[in-house]
Amino acid sequence: MAHLMLLFMFKCWSRKFALLMLPAVCFANNPSLAPFSEAEQGLLFTAKGSNTVGAQLLPGLAEDFLRAKGLVNVGRIPLAVENEVRIQGFLSTRPATQPLFVDIAAHGSSTGFVGLQDGSAQLAMASRPIKAAEAQTLGHLGDMTDFAAEKVVAIDGLAIIVHPKNPLEALTIKQVADIFTGKITNWQALGGRNEPIKVAARDENSGTWDTFKTLVLAKGATLAPGTQRFESNDQLAALVSAQPGAIGFVGLASVNRAKALRLNDEGTEPLAPSALSVATEDYILSRRLFLYKSPADSTTVIDEFIQFAQSAAGQARVKQVGYVSQHPRVVAADLEGVIHQDYLATVRDAERLSVNIRFKAGSAELDNKAKQDVQRLAQVLKDPAFAEKTPLLIGFGDAKGSDSRAKVLSKLRATRVKAALYELGVSTAPVAGFGAIMPVAATDKVRNQRVEIWLK
Structure with missing residues (x-):
């Protein structure tokens, strides 16, 4: 009944x-954006927050957006503070033309919500959902968990990789955590060969490292002694491909010759890290990347930028940067x-x-x-x-x-x-x-x- x-x-x-x-929101494949008017000048908006979003993805989206709005000579200018950049373009090539620009400060997700609070930013970039305490602090702007405020701009996913001749096919998330924190030091303990495990990880400045730390490691956990750190995904993948006992993590685009393992929670089916499993968020090491704005802010250029980021054209940039498109x-x-x-x-x-x-x-x-x-x-x-x-x-x-x-x-x-x-x-x-x-x-x-x- x-x-x-x-x-x-x-x-x-x-x-x-x-x-x-x-x-009623339009998600056009290639949104038709009206050119900027001659009256527009100077700062269009400021985005603050996640380095995962702000290091490459948002600058790339901002460049594409300014070009789609008809600007010329679009480019990036590093600002005085590390991890801060200005994306600018011009209405014409005339010498007296003043630039239109977007400022991006990528110092961590929490700084984006502080920027919305003190008015120094109109967009917050986040590699995690807004916390309840942050939403409460920003309550004067409206409901920050509402559709009008919270926008998913990309999906991120990591692959756990081993040497191509490693006989293992799958691990649980707990086993991965135990390996990277040094609790498991030999492949034999996991049913593999009697061979020491060599751990490789991205460096502290990496958004990929931030993703791994958030999704796999317990708060405050430290990496196994002797872990090798790498500035790039491709460098790490090259090491793992060359050393039989090695294990590491990379973005999906950098698996290269290494072998990506299937992963699962206890009691669930192991899944390979594919474009499908990450895009559908079934893969356990997938996560959403967000933009947040005041739900009461109806500034045309901000709404247009978000619409562009959500479009097929914007999602093509998402894929180019190395994240997974939502298209x-x-x-x-x-x-x-x-x-x-x-x-x-x-x-x-x-x-x-x-x-x-x-x-x-x-x-x-x-x-x-x-x-x-x-x-x-x-x-x-x-x-x-x-x-x-x-x-x-x-x-x-x-x-x-x-x-x-x-x-x-x-x-x-x-x-x-x-x-x-x-x-x-x-x-x-x-x-x-x-x-x-x-x-x-x-x-x-x-x-x-x-x-x-x-x-x-």
Whole structure:
């Protein structure tokens, strides 16, 4: 009875839900941006915060944005303080023309929220979600967790790499942490050869190191004695490829000749670090990179910049820098190790899209990234290239007392995505819900509450 009531309630208000959930925001493939007017001059906006976002990604996006707005002679100027840069361009090549510019200060995520608080920044760059205390401090600006304030600009992912002849194929996150902190020092303890483990890591200034430290190591943990540190991903990967006992971590683009291991939480299926598993956030070492602004700030240039960063053109820059684009695309599905026959039968002869729809913690409401993703999906699926394809939505979740209840709730999530797409003019096939099978996380269980997108 409870299951029937859930479905009945959803049918009564799903249309209303979809209308309320999806703000009218354009995510054009190549947004048409009006040129700057002659009246514009000087500073356009200041961005402060994460070095992971601000070292290369935001400067690159700012350069592309200024060019898209018609500026010429666009370039970077290092400022007096390390990790601060100015991106500038000119309305014309006339000698008297004054530059228009964006200032970027990349000193850590927390400094971005301080910048919003004291008014020295209009955009905060963050490699983590805003903390409750930070949102409370910025409460005078509005709800900083709202869609109008929080924008996901890219997905970051790390690969754990070993020598190509290392017989190991997979590790748990705990095993990785134990290796890098020196608790496990020989591959034999993990079922490998009797060979000392040589640990390699990025240096302290690296955003890749910051990602690894955040997602793998306990707070305050220190690296194993004798760990070699590297300034670049490619240098680290070259060492690991050359030394049989070595292990390290790199961005996805730098695996090169090394072997990337599958990773998992205890009790979940190991996943390889692929463009698909990171883009869908199923891979355990994936994370979101954010931009935050005051939800009350309707400054045209800031809104245009965010729109550009979210577009296919902006996401191409994301990919070029080495992060994972959020622009939906058809990708090769990784079904290795999947044993659930009903699921395999459902996706047979279907193509996988590189996006999962996820929900707010403790809620069936689409999270802020999902609201963006649904609009991207709607635009992509209206492309003539997909005219003969029908979207298939497959829901998953956590155990909810019984298998049948878990399946109902997972199907309900898929139905909500179906309704949201319908409101944007996209029809889908009947949805499927598989409950708690194929979990991708043991501790961060919100990751399990997801809807996969396939094309039939």
